[in-house]
Amino acid sequence: MAEKLESVNPTRMELLKLKTKVKLAEKGHNLLKEKRDALIMEFFEIVEEAKGARKNAENKLKEAYRALTIAQATMGSLRVAEASLAVKPSTSLQIKSKNIMGIQVPVLDITVEKRSLLERGYSIRDTSAQVDEAARLFEEAIGLIAVQAEVEMTIRLLVDEIEKTKRRVNALENIVLPRLDATVKYIKMRLDEMERENFFKLKRIKALMDEG
Amino acid sequence: MNISVIADHSTVTGFRLAGVNKGFEAEDGKDALPILKELFKDKEAGLIIITEKLYEELDEEIKRLTEKRVTPMIVAIPDSKGFFDERIDPIRALVKKAVGIEIKY
Numbered sequence: 001m002a003e004k005l006e007s008v009n010p011t012r013m014e015l016l017k018l019k020t021k022v023k024l025a026e027k028g029h030n031l032l033k034e035k036r037d038a039l040i041m042e043f044f045e046i047v048e049e050a051k052g053a054r055k056n057a058e059n060k061l062k063e064a065y066r067a068l069t070i071a072q073a074t075m076g077s078l079r080v081a082e083a084s085l086a087v088k089p090s091t092s093l094q095i096k097s098k099n100i101m102g103i104q105v106p107v108l109d110i111t112v113e114k115r116s117l118l119e120r121g122y123s124i125r126d127t128s129a130q131v132d133e134a135a136r137l138f139e140e141a142i143g144l145i146a147v148q149a150e151v152e153m154t155i156r157l158l159v160d161e162i163e164k165t166k167r168r169v170n171a172l173e174n175i176v177l178p179r180l181d182a183t184v185k186y187i188k189m190r191l192d193e194m195e196r197e198n199f200f201k202l203k204r205i206k207a208l209m210d211e212g
Numbered sequence: 213m214n215i216s217v218i219a220d221h222s223t224v225t226g227f228r229l230a231g232v233n234k235g236f237e238a239e240d241g242k243d244a245l246p247i248l249k250e251l252f253k254d255k256e257a258g259l260i261i262i263t264e265k266l267y268e269e270l271d272e273e274i275k276r277l278t279e280k281r282v283t284p285m286i287v288a289i290p291d292s293k294g295f296f297d298e299r300i301d302p303i304r305a306l307v308k309k310a311v312g313i314e315i316k317y
Binding site: 065069085091106108134141146163 | 213290
């Protein structure tokens with residue numbers, strides 16, 4: 001049996017107040033439970049998405065590394081590194097946010113310019129075609145990595161929210177509601193007791209008066 | 213906002229070729245940690261790409277740094293030396309946290 005609330009007066013007023021409180025708590029509890037379930041459903045959907053995003057990014061990276069290794073093998077890694085330092089920055093990133101059931105979730109807006117080899121910035125005379133290939137693949141990989149990052153962050157935020165909601169549901173279910181119920185019961189018993197006492201008092205007085 | 217890469221030499225080279233101008237070379241966690249901390253102070257840092265090897269080494273620090281904040285986002289990728297077979301799957305732990313039980317998927 002849960003503890004009753006501290007310092008309540010066993011009065012009818014208090015009882016009425018408590019009853020509305022119980023109603024409110026129950027309503028909140030139901031709402032939160034629904035929210036939790038909805039969040040978990042959303043979560044599983046996004047986990048599915050995350051798996052795909054991860055795979056995509058990894059596959060593209062695998063290709064990109066392969067191309068890079070070939071470039072390094074044909075030109076020497078030093079020369080490739082040299083060429084890479086000459087590349088003009090091309091990526092820009094913008095982070096917006098969208099709302100999934102009250103959670104602000106980031107949306108990465110990444111633009112990687114698809115550039116022709118002349119626009120990249122390194123000299124095409126000193127580099128082999130493999131470098132171009134590697135650059136192209138890495139450009140593609142970045143986009144996929146960004147998707148992965150976005151989905152993973154979404155999952156993290158969702159999990160935080162699910163935990164929070166779960167904690168609230170449990171708190172209501174296991175602490176707040178039992179406590180309120182216990183208090184309601186306590187007040188009811190006290191009121192009944194008082195009524196019996198009163199009734200008996202009246203009886204007793206009547207008996208005394210009849211005697212006298 | 214910008215993208216940065218913390219990785220070994222070759223991986224950084226690759227990303228530089230793609231036009232990521234903030235590439236930091238780090239061979240192990242000791243090298244990477246100061247860079248990472250610096251990036252987390254930078255308001256312009258939006259996405260940090262880090263190799264899984266470094267990520268694993270700095271797991272604790274990253275958890276501490278990323279707590280309660282959205283940007284910069286950090287994402288782990290396999291490095292140019294190859295893919296781990298049994299890799300840390302950050303999602304699995306999260307699934308457990310959310311649902312309360314471990315689910316194989």
